[in-house]
Amino acid sequence: MSAGSESGPATRPDERLLNLVIALVNTSAAMTKQQVRANVHGYGAAASTDAFERMFERDKDTLRALGVPIVTVEGSGHSDEVGYRIDNEAYALGPVDLTPAELGVVALAAQLWSDKLLRTDMSRAMTKLAAAGAGDAAEDVVAGLTPRVRAAGDAYGPLLEAISERRVVTFRYRAASTGQVRARRVEPWRIAARGGGWYVVGHDLDRDAVRVFRLSRIDGRVRVGPHPDAYRIPADVDVDAALGARVGAERTARLAAAPERATALRARAVSAPEPDAGPPVPAGRDLVVVPFRTLTPLADEIAGHGAAVVVLEPADLRSEVLRRLRAAAALPRTTEEDPDGRTR
């Protein structure tokens, strides 16, 4: 039976892909597109040459994304046509040999992502490790732990593709300070998650500088440029340095707390190296010195304490807290009616 003359329902895409892999693993030299169309089960069903070409190109992309090393072979012998085969050396997963405890760690790591795309990628990786004969996982080393990372959103997929192939991306981005949306052209280097936020670090082509963009402020789609290998990623991308003020070196905050209040902050306090340095502590308040790395969560926490805690130093923390308090003191007056018009 020739695959080209098959009848009945179309072959499922997964089974067509499977037959393509088997054919390209077993071919002696290479198979041309025409040979694939005429001989590999599932391709004969293509209604036209165009339909076949689209199907074959899509299948090649799918297989390469899964790690199947499809190589092209320039025309040889009587044919000028390009041929395809699978590089059997590159195909196999190297020996991994995880111990039961290591497998337990990997199995726990598999539950980390909330993101749909990352979960899909992760579950395929786990299927491949299972195929490689990984044994039973021992979970006692990580008993009771649950790490979790929030979803990265739609920008993750195209950004990762761009980084892997070093392609320029363009997107519209909402500036935090002004709320204005502007188009950006960026050479992306790293996708990073810190403190609940997802970021991309890269070279902003219009500003000719390293910039960090928060994925949640990307407005609409990320477009991936047409040219691969368009730039080089520096060997030592320092994500934390690029994030700068958001996640920095350890600093200390000098706070004046009302007696018996702000217990959680007091619990993290260290002894003041120079108690009398800096602005004076108002009468009736205690000096509380707290180390911190990230400004925003500490400013949130302190603002949440209201009058119980006053920031003495540093100035940037003080002004972040004051910005929240001034806005809160000026909250718009609302009426009993809620926005839906229902009165409670």
Next chain:
Amino acid sequence: MAERADDRLVRLLGIVAYLDGAGPVPVEELAQRFGVTPARIREDIDALWVSGTPGYMPDDLIDFDAFSLENGMVTLTQSRGLTRPLRLGTREAVALVAALRAMRSTPAVQAAPGRADVVDSALAKLTAATGEAASAVDVRLGGDEDAAALGALTRALSAGRRVRLRYVDAADVVSVRDVDPWRLLTQDRATYLVAWCHRAGGRRTFRVDRMLSVQVLDVAVGRVPPERVDVDPVVQVVSDAGESAPVAVLRLASPARWVAEEVPVEQVTDLADGSFEVRLRVTNPAWLRRLVLTNAPDVLGVWPPQVAAEVVEAASAALSAYGEA
């Protein structure tokens, strides 16, 4: 929902490669290994059975021992060259290695050297097998939790011991509670303990950075966790205290979009000017006041009005402490 073609292909290839090395394997064991039902495995075998090299004559096809399959054993007799497990694709390697590096960064792993060593060795083996492409994604978890508290909690979890917490809640009230620890959850910038609280007589979630002290008691845990502890700390913070909670509505400017994404809201309504409204149920007024106060620059409206009034009053008192009228 239908399974994606690429997901099934990876399993089909994996089944052949695994069986080629493992010899006869029961259907149930194969199902467990690949995380699917035995019925799905039988469908997979049916699909493999009619796949092979062009020509597709009997000798060209992947083959299994039919007799042994009738007895629930899968015995591969012809693999058509699919003998080796497929390597990881770039995206898969990224997801795997980034997840392990993120775990390495969690305070609960940092606090236990034995744990960190196991994560390191797993990472080393997998990085060797996947190559460097995996560095594209860099995730760090957790905040500035106290290593002593984390160390005590992880010890109690492994030993199944009750702990005594001195804890300060969102309203700045200190309490002492004996709890049976269930899970230590690191999410984003904070670590939470999910536990059975004997004082409250119910399940509670505690932020580790609000624990003033942790004492491991010489008492075995009395309450074991349910089969699956569903852990979303924010949901717990909002809903631990009760079932029927009053509704609040916040109108927020666009930069506060994270509230819609990260707080369990009942409803989100996008408004024409780019702002949006979230409707949420709140049992803990202190939590809501704090949410409004800390996000005040992006808050355009608050219902019910007395919440706004309370926040205005608290903020005005704070500003006068700073010397601003």
